[in-house]
Amino acid sequence: MDDSNIPPNQPAITLPPLPSTQPHHPTPRIHPSSLIHPSSLPLIHPTATVGAFCLIGPNVTISARTTLLSHVSISSNTTLGTDCTIHPFSVLGGPSQALADKSQPPNTGKLTIGNSCTIREGVTCNVGFSAKGTVIGNGCLLMANSHVAHDCVLGDEVILVNGVLLAGHVTVGRGAIFAGMGGTVQFVRVGEYAYVGGATVVSRDVLPYSMVKGYRGRTVGVNAVGLKRRGWTGERIQWVERAVRAVSRGDQEELSELVKRVGSTGKDDLMRVVDFARESEIGMCSLHRKVSGGAKL
Secondary structure (H helix, E strand, O other): OOHHHOOOOOOOOOOOOOOOOOOOOOOOOEOOOOEEOOOOHHHEOOOOEEEEOOEEOOOEEEOOOOEEEEOOEEOOOEEEOOOOEEOOOOEEEEOOOOOOOOOOOOOOOOEEEOOOOEEOOOOEEEOOOOOOOEEEOOOOEEOOOOEEOOOOEEOOOOEEOOOOEEOOOOEEOOOOEEOOOOEEOOOOEEOOOOEEOOOOEEOOEEOOOEEEEOOEOEEEEEOHHHHHHOOOOHHHHHHHHHHHHHHHHOOHHHHHHHHHHOOHHHHHHHHHHHHHHHOOOOOEOOEOOOOOOOOOO
16 A cells, blocks of 8 residues: 555544454353343353353243253243253243133243253243143153143153143153144143053043053053063063053953952052042043953063
8 A cells, every 4th residue: 555645644543343252141151142131141050051042031040051052932930950952943931821810810830841851843831820830850852843831740751742732731640652743631641651642632631551542542552662661571561451451441340350469569550550540530531442452562
């Protein structure tokens, strides 16, 4: 550049400073494009990671080593346990989709998600309409576009496959599995290690260890494959299947005979089935009329 044309005593040109490249949050694990409510910032563990374009509302706790990949929305009043992974476009902690009961303030509960859970793309989980709240246990897998409504309680290791829809106040026991596009009405209970088939609508309680299939869910046997994967012996599965069939038919004579003959371990399994049925307020899924014979072991 030719400096000969610059007038003498010309003041130097001062350029403005470049914008800071440092993140706008106290930890480099939070992407600067994410928006976080001030009340939630101190509740995010230093080892947690918040990816790009996340939106986090008030009173949200994110525990150690939990990762929000990107484009995750957590509305409010939500606690995420340790070692969770939340995938893009999930919406957690939103208000319930229930019609307001004017006798009580709505959405007073929280959403609590346990440790080591995986929440895939497009999942929605609402806070509790009541103070009881919505609870998801440890080690759960919620696949893409599944929905957990207000005041649901999911035990540990529950799996919801793509598109499963749980209505309000549903209880799902430990290790239960819903296949794709399944769903429930409100206040249904699903027992531990049960299996609900694809595109099945459940309108009655599902016995522990049982398998329910069909457009209107009917009991077709026990979850033999799932139980074998958990180390159950063929004999133990057979005892449980007999108990499920007897309870579904209301066969008190068969139940009494089972109690006399079964061993100590099998008796515990049997009593879980019986006690679950006794506590039912909406009745059990009926036994499919074509079911016959025993489980294929």
